[in-house]
Amino acid sequence: MRARVFVTLKPSVFDPQGRTVTDALHTLGYSAVRDVRQGKYFELEIDAQRPEDARKLAAEAADKLLSNPVIESYRIEIADEVTA
Amino acid sequence: MKFAVVVFPGSNCDHDAHYAAQHVLGQQAEYIWHKETSLKSADVVILPGGFAHGDYLRTGAIARFSPIMAEVQKFAAAGGPVLGICNGFQVLLEAGLLPGAMLRNRSVKFQCEHVLIKVEQTDTPFTAACRVGQVLRIPIAHGEGNFYAEPHVVARLERNRQVVFRYTNTEGVATEDSNPNGSVANIAGLCNEQRNVVGLMPHPERACEMALGSADGLVLFESAVKAVSEGAFSTAKAVAAAR
Numbered sequence: 074m075r076a077r078v079f080v081t082l083k084p085s086v087f088d089p090q091g092r093t094v095t096d097a098l099h100t101l102g103y104s105a106v107r108d109v110r111q112g113k114y115f116e117l118e119i120d121a122q123r124p125e126d127a128r129k130l131a132a133e134a135a136d137k138l139l140s141n142p143v144i145e146s147y148r149i150e151i152a153d154e155v156t157a
Numbered sequence: 158m159k160f161a162v163v164v165f166p167g168s169n170c171d172h173d174a175h176y177a178a179q180h181v182l183g184q185q186a187e188y189i190w191h192k193e194t195s196l197k198s199a200d201v202v203i204l205p206g207g208f209a210h211g212d213y214l215r216t217g218a219i220a221r222f223s224p225i226m227a228e229v230q231k232f233a234a235a236g237g238p239v240l241g242i243c244n245g246f247q248v249l250l251e252a253g254l255l256p257g258a259m260l261r262n263r264s265v266k267f268q269c270e271h272v273l274i275k276v277e278q279t280d281t282p283f284t285a286a287c288r289v290g291q292v293l294r295i296p297i298a299h300g301e302g303n304f305y306a307e308p309h310v311v312a313r314l315e316r317n318r319q320v321v322f323r324y325t326n327t328e329g330v331a332t333e334d335s336n337p338n339g340s341v342a343n344i345a346g347l348c349n350e351q352r353n354v355v356g357l358m359p360h361p362e363r364a365c366e367m368a369l370g371s372a373d374g375l376v377l378f379e380s381a382v383k384a385v386s387e388g389a390f391s392t393a394k395a396v397a398a399a400r
Contacts, residue, residue: 082260086305089261089339138222141215141251143258144305 074121075152076131080140081112115139124151158385159185161199163229163245165220166191170206170242173362177378178203181365184382191223200385201238201282202229204245206298206360216259216301217247226252238282238381238390239354243299246346246356255349255356256314257306263339267300271371272337274345274359275325278318281348282384283355283377292329293322293373295359297337302358304340311341322346322357353390 082088091109098106117134121127128151135147160178164171171188178186187197191209196202209220220226226248233239233254241249249255262268271294276287306314314320322345326335331343338358346357361374384390 085307086260087339089263089265089303093265138214138218141218141258143250143256143307144260 074119074124074127076117076119076127077150077152078115078117078131078135078139079112079148079150080115080135080145081110081147082144083146086144112145113139127151158200158382159187159198160381161187161189161196161202163202163204163225164188164190165207165209165223165248167209167211168205168207168244170244170360170362173360174203174205174242177362177365177375181375182378182382189225191220191225194224194228196225196228196232199232201240201381202232204229204239204241204248205362206243206245209244209248212244212301215251216244217249217251220244220248221252230254233349233354236351236353236390238384240283240377240381241354241356242362243297243302243358243360246358247301249354249356254354255347256310257304257347259301260303260305260339261301262299262303262337267298268302268337269296269298270337271296272345272359273325273327273335274322274357275329275331276321277323278321278348278352281321281352281355281380282390283380284321285384285387285389286376286380290329291376292325292327293359293361293364293376294371295361295364295374296371297359298363299338299358302338302340304338304344304358306341311344314344314347315342317350319347319350319352320344321348321355322359 091111094109119127276291324343361377364371364374
């Protein structure tokens with residue numbers, strides 16, 4: 074089963090990389106882009122029978138390792154839930 | 158007395174720290190590979206700078222799970238002096254031994270330059286030989302040294318006098334211009350509530366002899382020797398006793 078984990082900086086945390094990408098897009102003429110927030114994306118292949126088991130494991134992994142709760146939050150999608 | 162310098166795969170300031178302790182100060186120093194499970198009766202533990210585990214995922218994120226870190230946690234909990242320099246500071250943050258986190262530098266560049274930091278607290282094992290307000294000229298070399306903590310955490314750090322070092326100008330004033338990376342409140346280094354664990358982004362081990370352009374960093378190592386010899390901070394023996 075595949076879990077997708079999206080890790081992003083919390084809204085209250087300044088994102089210097091996102092700021093730089095925003096500036097670059099403006100340089101390219103995309104003035105309609107108001108803001109960019111850069112994050113990380115993980116795909117976890119998980120041996121699990123039920124989507125909720127995969128989600129629980131992915132959440133544990135995100136809490137312990139994939140994200141830093143001081144500055145980041147995360148969102149999980151289970152692939153089978155998405156396609157079903 | 159004995160310094161333990163933890164070596165992670167990707168540490169690159171381990172030799173500098175070892176050299177400062179052994180050759181400049183004439184103390185015992187020993188490298189401890191990250192897979193080891195003993196600090197070998199060290200009195201002081203140093204987590205050096207570098208790029209532990211390639212800094213994959215986040216700086217310090219993988220290193221905090223190295224086997225030796227369980228021993229470092231116990232040593233710190235028993236009051237043993239622990240110093241995290243640059244990447245070592247990032248490891249301490251990820252391990253929860255110090256509060257806060259590091260963001261990419263405001264400039265989005267890896268910055269390698271001498272900066273000025275003011276010593277604000279002298280009741281830590283790594284500033285015991287300093288004067289309050291002393292301004293040190295020490296190099297930084299990092300891409301992610303933009304210290305961040307939520308406002309209520311920063312307020313608590315200030316209230317508890319846990320901000321040990323701050324980026325300042327020559328007069329010791331924390332100005333916007335003297336802040337190299339965007340760190341909140343110009344914070345360059347801090348300690349835990351028990352004051353035995355200290356982390357800082359600048360590299361004191363790279364400023365221990367005038368041949369390196371500055372010897373201002375040596376006072377941190379001298380402080381450790383002073384603090385341990387005066388018994389101000391418990392040592393590895395305390396760890397053994399706590400077990």
